[in-house]
Amino acid sequence: TEFISVSELANLMDVSFAEVISKCMGLGIMVSINQRLDAEVIELVASEFGFDVEFIDMEKQLEMEEEEDVDNEEDLQFRSPIVTIMGHVDHGKTSLLDYIRNASVVAGEAGGITQHIGAYQVKLPGGKDITFLDTPGHEAFTAMRARGAKVTDIAVIVIAADDAIMPQTREAISHAQAAGVPMIFAINKIDKDGANPQKIYEQLAQMNLLVEAWGGKFQSQEISAKQGLNIDLLLEKILLEAEILDLKANPNREASGTIIEATLDKGRGYVATILVQNGTLRAGDLVVSGQHFGRVKAMMNERNKRVNEAPPSTPVLILGLNGAPQAGETFKVYADEAEAKDIANRRAQILREQGMRAKKHITLDEIGRRL
Ligand code: GDP
Ligand code: MG
Numbered sequence: 001t002e003f004i005s006v007s008e009l010a011n012l013m014d015v016s017f018a019e020v021i022s023k024c025m026g027l028g029i030m031v032s033i034n035q036r037l038d039a040e041v042i043e044l045v046a047s048e049f050g051f052d053v054e055f056i057d058m059e060k061q062l063e064m065e066e067e068e069d070v071d072n073e074e075d076l077q078f079r080s081p082i083v084t085i086m087g088h089v090d091h092g093k094t095s096l097l098d099y100i101r102n103a104s105v106v107a108g109e110a111g112g113i114t115q116h117i118g119a120y121q122v123k124l125p126g127g128k129d130i131t132f133l134d135t136p137g138h139e140a141f142t143a144m145r146a147r148g149a150k151v152t153d154i155a156v157i158v159i160a161a162d163d164a165i166m167p168q169t170r171e172a173i174s175h176a177q178a179a180g181v182p183m184i185f186a187i188n189k190i191d192k193d194g195a196n197p198q199k200i201y202e203q204l205a206q207m208n209l210l211v212e213a214w215g216g217k218f219q220s221q222e223i224s225a226k227q228g229l230n231i232d233l234l235l236e237k238i239l240l241e242a243e244i245l246d247l248k249a250n251p252n253r254e255a256s257g258t259i260i261e262a263t264l265d266k267g268r269g270y271v272a273t274i275l276v277q278n279g280t281l282r283a284g285d286l287v288v289s290g291q292h293f294g295r296v297k298a299m300m301n302e303r304n305k306r307v308n309e310a311p312p313s314t315p316v317l318i319l320g321l322n323g324a325p326q327a328g329e330t331f332k333v334y335a336d337e338a339e340a341k342d343i344a345n346r347r348a349q350i351l352r353e354q355g356m357r358a359k360k361h362i363t364l365d366e367i368g369r370r371l
Helices: 006-013 017-026 039-048 058-066 093-106 139-146 167-179 197-206 231-245 337-370
Strands: 002-005 036-038 082-087 119-123 129-133 154-160 183-188 219-222 256-265 269-278 286-289 292-295 298-300 314-319 330-334
Touching: 002 006, 002 039, 006 017, 006 039, 017 039, 036 039, 058 337, 082 093, 082 167, 093 119, 093 129, 093 154, 093 183, 093 231, 119 314, 129 231, 154 167, 154 231, 167 183, 183 197, 183 231, 219 231, 269 286, 286 337, 292 337, 330 337
Parallel strands: 082 129, 082 154, 154 183, 183 219
Antiparallel strands: 002 036, 119 129, 256 269, 256 330, 269 314, 286 292, 286 330, 298 314
16 A cells, blocks of 8 residues: 655655655665655655654554543433434324424424424423434435444334334334334324224234234334324333433533534535534534534424523524535544644544545456456
8 A cells, every 4th residue: 555645755854855865765675756655665665764663553543542431420411312204105103293393393392393493302301302213214214224323212103003123114124123223113094094003013923023012022002193192102102212221422522413404505614504412512513524514503303492502402593604515424522723723624634545546446447348
């Protein structure tokens, strides 16, 4: 592998590139100013100038620097569950999310959920909150998981009682299982004539997934998303599952979490919906996500209401980033501006280098094919 160019090496040693070139010539190596050098040559030339070279794996070093400093047990407090709804197309995911979104207004909260920001939080009559990820289908779930982000505590698998376990039902189940996320089965459309929940339980049993009524461990609830039937019972089961999971976070530290979605808005600049998973995010905080960063200029909740604080498990829309990070990218708040910029810039450099490597690879490949 090649590392840095002749001119970069000259810069690092604070000598002129001409000196480096002539030293190389002295060693019998002909190089040009922009030529990249391999490790052996770098070491050889550097030693001629009296330097010892240490090769550092930047990606590994970044990973090490970013390693979470763990919270002390006594700093941890209860946090609300984060729930994803998955299932086969047309089985009623959107209907369920919409019903819950609108029902939360009925529960007496001021102002309806006016905008789709990719996630929302509802307060239940008992005072507890549940956060729902409202991203289309399980593509988002898959994308997030591919980036190693764990954003879901509980998966609700929606299955239409007038249909059967379908390919995307199986896919949703295997995603949840692979991620180690507990499942609750919502057997939907029980208002329909052809509804047969028993058939669904039987099919689940054939997959080794026994619901509680069948003596197994999986919670399930028969619902009608369209008529709003038994949704309250489903939400209670989500809270029960959350209690068992004993979800905790430390609200008294700098925030970290995951990007749900991000876009460029004509009027407002870069707009990102983020999910705070640990710590508390505040207006003015310096956020770094991937190669992007910026201070939080404004934060809004799903009711388009400005908020100044977002504790763990809260989704918020933020303004102020200098770019749009990818969905599933993690974010972190930094106290030190120089450190934040340094991390973002180094990530940008790694991405550029990876891009270059990829391009080079394609070129060689293409040449190979042409020959
Ligand atoms: P998604 O593809 O999983 O998001 O499914 P949708 O929520 O878009 O629902 C697909 C269709 O099923 C729509 O026409 C809904 O009106 C209908 N639907 C969803 N839930 C129910 C239900 O509980 N009962 C009945 N009768 N229809 C439903
Ligand atoms: Mg849908």
